[in-house]
Amino acid sequence: MTPGRMIDHAGEWLRGEGPESDVVISSRIRLARNLAGFPFVNRTNTRQKHAILAACRERVTQRRIAENAVWIGIDDADALDRQLLVERHLISRPFANPKNSLPRGVALGADETFAIMVNEEDHLRVQVLRSGMQLSEAFDQIGRIDDVLEEDLDFAYSRRFGYLTACPTNAGTGIRVSVMLHLPALKLTGEIDKVKRAARELHLAVRGMFGEGSDAHGDLYQVSNQTTLGKTEEEILGDFQKTVVPQIIAYENQARQLLVKQREAQLDDRIWRAWGLLTSARVMGTEEVLQLLSHVRLGVNLGRLATVDIRTVNELFLLTQPAHLQKLTGEPMEPAERRVARAKMLRQRLKAS
Amino acid sequence: MTPGRMIDHAGEWLRGEGPESDVVISSRIRLARNLAGFPFVNRTNTRQKHAILAACRERVTQRRIAENAVWIGIDDADALDRQLLVERHLISRPFANPKNSLPRGVALGADETFAIMVNEEDHLRVQVLRSGMQLSEAFDQIGRIDDVLEEDLDFAYSRRFGYLTACPTNAGTGIRVSVMLHLPALKLTGEIDKVKRAARELHLAVRGMFGEGSDAHGDLYQVSNQTTLGKTEEEILGDFQKTVVPQIIAYENQARQLLVKQREAQLDDRIWRAWGLLTSARVMGTEEVLQLLSHVRLGVNLGRLATVDIRTVNELFLLTQPAHLQKLTGEPMEPAERRVARAKMLRQRLKAS
Numbered sequence: 001m002t003p004g005r006m007i008d009h010a011g012e013w014l015r016g017e018g019p020e021s022d023v024v025i026s027s028r029i030r031l032a033r034n035l036a037g038f039p040f041v042n043r044t045n046t047r048q049k050h051a052i053l054a055a056c057r058e059r060v061t062q063r064r065i066a067e068n069a070v071w072i073g074i075d076d077a078d079a080l081d082r083q084l085l086v087e088r089h090l091i092s093r094p095f096a097n098p099k100n101s102l103p104r105g106v107a108l109g110a111d112e113t114f115a116i117m118v119n120e121e122d123h124l125r126v127q128v129l130r131s132g133m134q135l136s137e138a139f140d141q142i143g144r145i146d147d148v149l150e151e152d153l154d155f156a157y158s159r160r161f162g163y164l165t166a167c168p169t170n171a172g173t174g175i176r177v178s179v180m181l182h183l184p185a186l187k188l189t190g191e192i193d194k195v196k197r198a199a200r201e202l203h204l205a206v207r208g209m210f211g212e213g214s215d216a217h218g219d220l221y222q223v224s225n226q227t228t229l230g231k232t233e234e235e236i237l238g239d240f241q242k243t244v245v246p247q248i249i250a251y252e253n254q255a256r257q258l259l260v261k262q263r264e265a266q267l268d269d270r271i272w273r274a275w276g277l278l279t280s281a282r283v284m285g286t287e288e289v290l291q292l293l294s295h296v297r298l299g300v301n302l303g304r305l306a307t308v309d310i311r312t313v314n315e316l317f318l319l320t321q322p323a324h325l326q327k328l329t330g331e332p333m334e335p336a337e338r339r340v341a342r343a344k345m346l347r348q349r350l351k352a353s
Numbered sequence: 354m355t356p357g358r359m360i361d362h363a364g365e366w367l368r369g370e371g372p373e374s375d376v377v378i379s380s381r382i383r384l385a386r387n388l389a390g391f392p393f394v395n396r397t398n399t400r401q402k403h404a405i406l407a408a409c410r411e412r413v414t415q416r417r418i419a420e421n422a423v424w425i426g427i428d429d430a431d432a433l434d435r436q437l438l439v440e441r442h443l444i445s446r447p448f449a450n451p452k453n454s455l456p457r458g459v460a461l462g463a464d465e466t467f468a469i470m471v472n473e474e475d476h477l478r479v480q481v482l483r484s485g486m487q488l489s490e491a492f493d494q495i496g497r498i499d500d501v502l503e504e505d506l507d508f509a510y511s512r513r514f515g516y517l518t519a520c521p522t523n524a525g526t527g528i529r530v531s532v533m534l535h536l537p538a539l540k541l542t543g544e545i546d547k548v549k550r551a552a553r554e555l556h557l558a559v560r561g562m563f564g565e566g567s568d569a570h571g572d573l574y575q576v577s578n579q580t581t582l583g584k585t586e587e588e589i590l591g592d593f594q595k596t597v598v599p600q601i602i603a604y605e606n607q608a609r610q611l612l613v614k615q616r617e618a619q620l621d622d623r624i625w626r627a628w629g630l631l632t633s634a635r636v637m638g639t640e641e642v643l644q645l646l647s648h649v650r651l652g653v654n655l656g657r658l659a660t661v662d663i664r665t666v667n668e669l670f671l672l673t674q675p676a677h678l679q680k681l682t683g684e685p686m687e688p689a690e691r692r693v694a695r696a697k698m699l700r701q702r703l704k705a706s
Contacts (some may be wrong), residue, residue, distance in 0.1 A: 265693050269635035280629025282622035340618050 018132015371485015
């Protein structure tokens with residue numbers, strides 16, 4: 001499989017049908033694992049990296065993990081394919097960096113619910129990604145993958161610290177739990193800052209899903225745990241799943257109801273203006289498209305706009321990204337050309353929907 | 354006739370079909386006349402004003418001027434009706450002012466090509482207003498009206514100064530010639546300031562058609578002569594018609610072609626975004642609607658948008674104004690309600706067109 005074949009649809013995690021999918025776009029769990037007997041990746045030489053890759057490649061694509069897993073050699077992939085995988089949240093940005101020419105690759109489930117990077121910051125980074133609020137399902141799935149891998153591979157483990165990782169913040173369980181949340185109402189009412197402060201006090205990281213820095217383009221926020229040491233996996237997951245996420249969902253839903261009740265005309269105006277621009281513009285940048293899609297998504301979720309379904313909107317968050325856009329149109333483009341192509345694609349997909 | 358009956362269409366001058374109507378919305382000529390034997394209006398008492406009105410009312414509505422002229426007593430009209438007439442450019446804003454309770458009125462042609470105000474700044478203000486570049490036709494029409502009036506009424510006239518008027522700047526011919534121009538491309542390219550400077554050097558006044566101050570909402574500019582003394586009517590008209598206006602039209606058309614050639618995608622983007630917002634927004638203010646209509650009008654004129662005709666766009670410049678909007682919906686509304694009603698009316702009229 002080449003990444004190019006993925007382009008005209010989104011993975012399972014953008015299906016938009018999971019529980020609480022009005023607010024929770026997707027649930028993600030990631031484990032960090034390292035092979036005993038090898039230095040951490042940043043301490044290895046090329047020969048050792050090849051050895052790690054050789055030890056892992058067959059293991060991570062085996063049938064017991066998934067029926068139709070595929071292997072993509074990142075050092076062989078072209079720049080656009082790498083960027084495509086980053087946009088789909090299947091590999092990390094540093095892993096895709098073309099300056100990094102060392103042997104590395106990723107195993108992907110055909111439905112993109114899992115991705116296992118070999119020779120990223122750790123020897124193995126296992127990720128499970130599912131649509132909506134499915135942390136328990138993701139936890140079960142990643143547990144099964146971890147069990148299979150552990151049968152075949154000898155992981156670096158300390159009785160005192162737990163799993164050993166290149167960066168101490170990942171040591172212990174090596175687990176990172178996160179959800180991608182769509183919080184347009186908290187953004188519109190200005191309450192998002194309160195939520196961010198509260199999350200920081202709970203030692204959670206809140207960052208924008210798209211775009212660098214603190215700005216969350218498209219009102220999409222990733223909330224994740226920051227510490228993995230001193231708690232069991234179950235405790236980390238439990239706090240997150242039973243307290244933090246439901247609370248943020250409740251705040252967002254309150255804010256949505258407030259907007260409907262107190263600022264109905266302004267709310268509808270935002271939603272429909274976004275629709276008008278998405279279906280009419282001839283030039284469209286990445287930041288703007290995310291903001292407009294966010295407002296349309298809010299409109300669909302609140303039943304105030306029925307001209308499109310959630311799946312189409314979710315997919316457009318992805319398909320309007322630069323690499324996807326270029327893959328879809330079949331040619332590399334300059335930014336100015338991309339803005340024109342993006343506007344055209346939006347009109348086509350939204351008029352047809 | 355009450356002004357309310359005019360509301361759901363525009364007068365002849367917004368028909369959008371006259372010569373050069375891509376750029377020239379309308380042509381207007383105005384004459385100032387005063388009755389001999391009465392002081393100017395600002396020096397009259399109420400009794401004298403009644404006498405002037407009595408002397409003029411029958412004359413200005415007589416058949417020889419027009420078949421179906423109507424008389425509207427402005428001191429009796431309600432505030433919304435007065436505002437409606439101001440928005441249609443049939444009476445002046447001071448004339449409509451409710452604080453002015455003195456006897457006054459206006460004779461209107463059924464097609465709104467002429468309006469004769471009695472007891473405005475001068476005893477008589479005669480205006481002819483026609484769509485497109487029709488200054489010669491307007492000049493002929495106003496000449497005929499003036500001739501008829503002069504047969505019955507004794508106008509204050511001096512061999513030395515010509516017609517005498519309340520304000521010296523109107524004395525002489527008492528004529529003011531103006532065109533309403535749509536100059537969106539000169540605005541977009543920033544060259545409008547050059548045109549304004551050049552016009553000022555030719556002793557012409559350039560001002561926005563809608564809105565106070567120097568801003569021209571909707572890119573609609575009124576260009577008019579400032580001096581009426583020392584030139585014949587024919588000279589004033591000739592300069593204006595053969596030199597000034599054709600030059601501005603040529604500049605605007607050059608700017609339009611430049612935009613098509615050098616900034617095609619950006620131009621289409623503006624045009625189509627305007628269309629998207631006009632047909633989608635749920636809240637719409639007066640300034641914004643004029644700007645968006647301006648860009649749509651440019652799009653229609655350049656053949657880049659064919660989802661609406663010019664007449665509908667021209668009419669919407671008028672029908673979205675506050676008094677028209679309230680008359681159309683049949684009830685007085687607060688500004689916030691008007692913004693919602695305006696957006697609704699736009700969607701209805703543009704989807705149906």
